[in-house]
Amino acid sequence: MTGEIVARYTTNRSDLIFLFRVDRSIMTIQPGTPITALDTPQLLIDLDGVDRNLKRMFDAAKKYGVNVRVHFKSLKCTGLARYILERGANGFLAAKLNEAEALVDAGITDVIIANQLIGPIKLKRLAELAKRGSVRVCVDDAENVAQIAKAAEAAGTTIGVLVEVDVGMHRCGVAPGEPALELAKVIRKYPSLRFEGLQGYDGHLQYIPDIAERERRCREGIKSFIATRHLIEAAGIPVGNVTGAGTGTWEFIASTPGITEIQPGSFVLMDAVYNTLRPEFPITQSIITTVISRAPGQYILDAGSKAISKDFGSPAVKGRPNDKVMKLAEEHAIVESADPNVKIGDRFEVYSAHCCATMNLHRTCIGVRKGVVETVWPIESSGRYD
Ligand SMILES: Cc1ncc(COP(=O)(O)O)c(C=O)c1O
Known part of the structure; x- marks a missing residue:
């Protein structure tokens, strides 16, 4: 080894x-x-505990009719990722390019990078990686979209792109509604890109101690995310994937019509703090x-x-x-x-x-x-x- x-x-x-x-x-x-x-x-x-946590999550997701894309930043370990894949995960989310590379190197090729990749060095790496796996990336900026398209073209490949929507965390992402639609239209102008859907993570809600309050704010916040999906579809653009949620909000998001996928990570391993919430x-x-x-x-x-x-x-x-x-x-x-x-x-x-x-x-x-x-x-x- x-x-x-x-x-x-x-x-x-x-x-x-x-x-x-x-x-x-x-x-x-x-x-x-x-x-x-x-x-x-x-x-x-x-x-044995991992098996139980996976079963609980995967069984519930099946009931809600959504996929589970496990966040690899919680694992960082491809042996554990393979173990999880064998038990029913639908793919992995990566926070960074090196995580996506580690997964693809290990033969795990269904990966979404839930982050913005900026600059020619990273985009060249991304384009090379996209030749070896189904690797997609999130965007919130039209100029970045142009640069990704250029890198994909230079590498002779196509890259799947999701528009990241700011669902209230105020980290990355465009505002819901028109700004997301505009960016989807920009993506579709480039033959080397595929518009694959929307990514929106409610990280600001995961640690709200009162679960009723967490659920209320989550269900309220998700409305504009789902409305964005409908707006884009109404413009004639198919939205293949609508993905979001963490361990703190997973079932509120999973049970929302219009969501196709959830992306929690911590539920596999858990810790002394998260365990008090979940x-x-x-x-x-x-x-x-x-x-x-x-x-x-x-x-x-x-x-x-x-x-x-x-x-x-x-x-x-x-x-x-x-x-x-x-x-x-x-x-x-x-x-x-x-x-x-x-x-x-x-x-x-x-x-x-x-x-x-x-x-x-x-x-x-x-x-x-x-x-x-x-x-x-x-x-x-x-x-x-x-
Ligand atoms: C984009 C994104 N999705 C999902 C998660 C998973 O969250 P959790 O570890 O709470 O399951 C995170 C965590 O930081 C994240 O940044």
């Missing part, structure tokens, strides 16, 4: 050489090893750690902010609701605990406060079932931002 990782990249970037070195050190872990025999810290993924998806990602020091009222674990994301709140110790992760230093977690029985050498699993960012911190993850190693996967897109 180590050889494969090196072979995949022809660059001499130092971070990728680092990826290889770290992977080599854990490639000795054999399937069948109990997690009690692993060195710590390590990133674990509970595959308890129906148990946490399947953890970092196995060792207690390395003790003092009255607290213990110290051998993993900190370099292994556990605290992006969105406090990490938690699995199965120990009374213990509180007070602080993450780079290589230490300081945990407040009234339990006098915790000893140096004890091993606890920690849930991060952001599963996607935690995948970004590690070079490999270990798939486990019932406490036993089943597989070790490289996380090819971790540490990358291109």
Whole structure:
């Protein structure tokens, strides 16, 4: 497996050489090893839990008649992506070009890049990638559309394009209605482009704690997105795909007529924060750690902010609701605990406060079932931002 990782990249970037070195050190872990025999810290993924989360999402999506395109930025790992594809995903979303490249390199070719790609270097990469897979990209600017068309033409290929609509997040995207229609018309002028539909992500709603309020705002916000679809169709332009939603809003969007696809990512792995908002998806990602020091009222674990994301709140110790992760230093977690029985050498699993960012911190993850190693996967897109 180590050889494969090196072979995949022809660059001499130092971070990728680092990826290889770290992977080599854990490639000795054999399937069948109990997690009690692993060195710590390590990133674990509970595959039985993943199976349950996928089944719940895919069964519900079938009921609503929508596809599920899983967001690869939550995984960054093509081994896990393949595992998910085999269990019924309809393709993947990518946040960055390198994620789409990793997927296509792994033979997973149905990818939408939910982001704007700007500049000739990226557009050349995009056009080359489009020759190898069904890779589409989102746009919100007519000049960018012209540049994508030029790159596709130069590469002798065509590229699928979705108009990104700002459904209230105010990140990227054109306003719903006429601006989206105008951009769809621009796309259709270029023979090297295919207008494939609309992308609208309600990221501003995912973490609203009150679910009734989240649903109300989601259903209200989605109206203009669906109306945009109808406006474009009324102009005689077919809209093949209307895609949106995250783990926090998935079923409100999935049950909206006019939506064809949802694109959540976090529901696969989950974390201590998202789980409070979506308890129906148990946490399947953890970092196995060792207690390395003790003092009255607290213990110290051998993993900190370099292994556990605290992006969105406090990490938690699995199965120990009374213990509180007070602080993450780079290589230490300081945990407040009234339990006098915790000893140096004890091993606890920690849930991060952001599963996607935690995948970004590690070079490999270990798939486990019932406490036993089943597989070790490289996380090819971790540490990358291109
Ligand atoms: C465009 C887009 N779609 C979908 C998602 C998935 O969201 P979640 O991780 O909440 O499932 C994200 C998350 O950032 C996103 O940026």
